[in-house]
Amino acid sequence: MSVIALVFMFAWMSRKNAGYPIGGSKAVVRLIVERFRALGGTLRLMAKADEILVENNVAVGVRLADGETIHADWVISAADGHATIYDLLGGKYRDEAIDQFYEKQQVFPSYLQVSIGVAQDLSAEPGLLSRCMTEPLRLDPETLLHDVPLRIFHYDPTFAPPGKTAVTAFLPTYNYAYWLDLERSDTKRYVAEKQRVAEAVIATLDRRMPGIRERIETIDVSTPASVVRFTGNWKGSMEGFLPTPGTGFGTRRQTLPGLGRFRMVGQWVQPGGGLPSGLMTARGAIRAICRNDHVPFVPKSASGVDQAA
Structure with missing residues (x-):
């Protein structure tokens, strides 16, 4: 694969x-x-949905965390798949196949990301660099890393001012629960563990580029707990279900058994995940909605020119 x-x-x-x-x-x-x-849509930010409203087995809107109710002709969820099915809908619209898939199908790991702002032009370095560590990094009780992959964003001028460079280290782990429990039970140790991981990454970077430590201006560490807090992704997964020989890249169904006028889109219905899966599955959902409502599916470019459907 x-x-x-x-x-x-x-x-x-x-x-x-x-x-x-x-x-x-x-x-x-x-x-x-x-x-x-431009097409007349309204975008609401910082508005967490607590429930998908259903009447007579038809999705009719959502209820937000502040109690506000928004009614809709169709409900499309691009949110976390597990939360959509088992929380927002209370687990009422699922079958054995769905349960089995969420119980047994492997997901992409979660991750720690160490982000560093360096007051130095690193354009002479590769954009992607992997460095072996002098000693393995114990990321958590179940994860031991022998090398650190570094992304050096000198090729994107929007990431840092001239003469400076953004650098990130992406460290995968399946032990998301360790970081969630640590954040909840021992904040002081949680912060110390983030600092420990950041120091290991900085030490590795400094061996490659001696003296760079003194030119670091900012450091930020995201953990699986951060991923869950900001995205709600099940198990802190970075991209939903992992494509495997048994599932491949085939799209999962966008509907749920017994629930009308509802679609799911995004990385939880398209193994492989990522931003492109959200766009592709959303296009398929809109096409299906148009077909159901007898509306021509004729996408237009930003200039207003019709595109092939």
Whole structure:
């Protein structure tokens, strides 16, 4: 599966159908938001949904954490799949196949990310660098790392002012529960553990570029607890379900048994995850809604020109 994914990536990039957007995923999202608002859409931020409202087995809206109710002709959830099915809908619209999939299917790991702001131009370095550690890094009781992958964002001018560089270390772990429990039970130790991991990354970076430690201006460490707090992703997963030989890259169904006028989109219905899966599955959901409501599915470009459906 790893080889197939690599071949796909090279093929997409060769055909100019994939690449790195300057500004990162935020730049992609910004364009979508601008287009959405230009079409008359309303975007609500910092508004957590607590419940999907259902009447006579038809989704009719959502209730927010502050008690506000928003009614809708259709409800589309791009939120965490497990939370959508078992929390927002109370587990009422599922079957054995869904339960089995969430119980047995492997998900992408969670991660710690050490982000560093360096007062130095690192454009002479590779954009992606992997460094072996002098001693293995015990990330948590179940995770031992022998090398640190570093992304050096000198190729994106939006990430740091001129003469400075953003550097990140992405450290995967399946032991998300350790970090959640630590954050809840022992805040002081939780902070100390983040500092310990950051120091190990900085020491590794300093061996590659002696003296860089003195030029570090800012450090931030995200843990699986941070991922869960900000995204709500089940198990702190970075990209939902992991493609395996048994599942491949096939899209999961976007509907739930017995529930009408409802669709799920995003990384929990498209193994492989990531931002592109959200866009592709959302397009499929809108196409299905248009077909159900007898509305022509004719996407238009930002210039108003009709595109192939």
